Amino acid sequence: MPSLSYREKTLYASLVAELVVYGPYFVLHRQNTVNKVAGMILGIIVLQAVLQSVIALVTRNRVTDERDRLIELRGYRAGYLTLATLMVVGLGLLWFHATMGRLPLENRWAALHFLSVFFGMLVISDIVKTVAQIVSYRRAL
Amino acid sequence: MPSIRNQIRELRAQRNLTQQELADQVGVTRQTVIAMEQDKYSPSLETAFRVARVLEVPLEECFQYEPRDGGRRSIKEERQRVSKP
Numbered sequence: 001m002p003s004l005s006y007r008e009k010t011l012y013a014s015l016v017a018e019l020v021v022y023g024p025y026f027v028l029h030r031q032n033t034v035n036k037v038a039g040m041i042l043g044i045i046v047l048q049a050v051l052q053s054v055i056a057l058v059t060r061n062r063v064t065d066e067r068d069r070l071i072e073l074r075g076y077r078a079g080y081l082t083l084a085t086l087m088v089v090g091l092g093l094l095w096f097h098a099t100m101g102r103l104p105l106e107n108r109w110a111a112l113h114f115l116s117v118f119f120g121m122l123v124i125s126d127i128v129k130t131v132a133q134i135v136s137y138r139r140a141l
Numbered sequence: 142m143p144s145i146r147n148q149i150r151e152l153r154a155q156r157n158l159t160q161q162e163l164a165d166q167v168g169v170t171r172q173t174v175i176a177m178e179q180d181k182y183s184p185s186l187e188t189a190f191r192v193a194r195v196l197e198v199p200l201e202e203c204f205q206y207e208p209r210d211g212g213r214r215s216i217k218e219e220r221q222r223v224s225k226p
Contacts, residue, residue, distance in 0.1 A: 005172045065169040066185050067176065137172070140181030 006055070006062045007071075008137050013051040015130045017044055022123045034112060037119055071136040079129030086121040145183040146205045149174070152196045166195045 004012070021044045025036075056062065097103045103110075153163050160178075164171045169188060176182035177192070184192065193203040 003172075005170045007170075008172075061170075063164075063168070063170050065173050066188060067169070067173045067182060140176040140179060 005064075005068070005137075006059045007064055007068045008134070009055045009059060010052055011130055011134050011137070013055055014048065015127070015134065017047040017051055018123070018127050018130065021047060022127070025120070025123065034115065037115060071133050074136050075129040075133035078132035079125045082128040083121060083125035086124060090117060090121065144207050146180055146207050147177060147192075148203055148205075149192060149196070150178045152198060152203060153178075156196065158196075163192075163195060167191045 021040055025040055094103070149163075153160070158166075160174045161171050164174045167174070167188065168191065169184075173182065173184075177184055189204050190200060193200045196203055
């Protein structure tokens with residue numbers, strides 16, 4: 001990938017890692033367990049560390065500049081807006097179901113369900129952040 | 142498109158500098174030089190000064206400000222606009 005800067009390469013690697021690790025999370029949503037979520041967090045950390053190390057080793061010029069920082073901020077803004085929107089929608093649904101009396105909080109699976117939903121929000125926001133940064137790079141900014 | 146245009150490509154060609162060489166001397170990535178040359182990215186004031194210094198030209202010879210309204214305002218109108226509290 002000769003035309004990509006160091007930061008762009010790391011972003012593509014992050015996106016691949018996120019899709020590989022989190023993909024099954026969405027596909028196999030109903031089979032989630034606390035251990036699975038914990039395993040996924042561990043998996044993303046290990047995979048990211050390996051991929052970022054390989055990219056750092058094969059990339060000679062690892063300069064980052066003001067444009068990289070600006071694009072990073074744009075990505076974080078997109079990710080934050082996504083997270084905030086999902087939180088508002090999620091809390092709204094929670095309130096709606098609670099007022100309708102359809103929230104079985106005594107159910108032991110409710111906690112896992114909440115864990116799944118909020119973890120899913122974080123995952124979606126993270127992917128949006130990465131994609132927003134890649135799009136900014138491809139559009140020159 | 143930003144309202145700041147530049148002559149980086151022409152000035153760089155006159156000095157036989159590659160994009161990578163200019164980027165290294167300015168302290169930015171080659172992709173940033175490409176984005177600036179294509180007028181897709183307006184650098185910070187500090188980077189603009191560094192580019193002008195590497196290309197050995199005054200800042201205004203390297204970068205030009207072109208208002209988005211096509212410069213239809215006269216200098217007098219622009220001064221009045223800027224001096225308004």
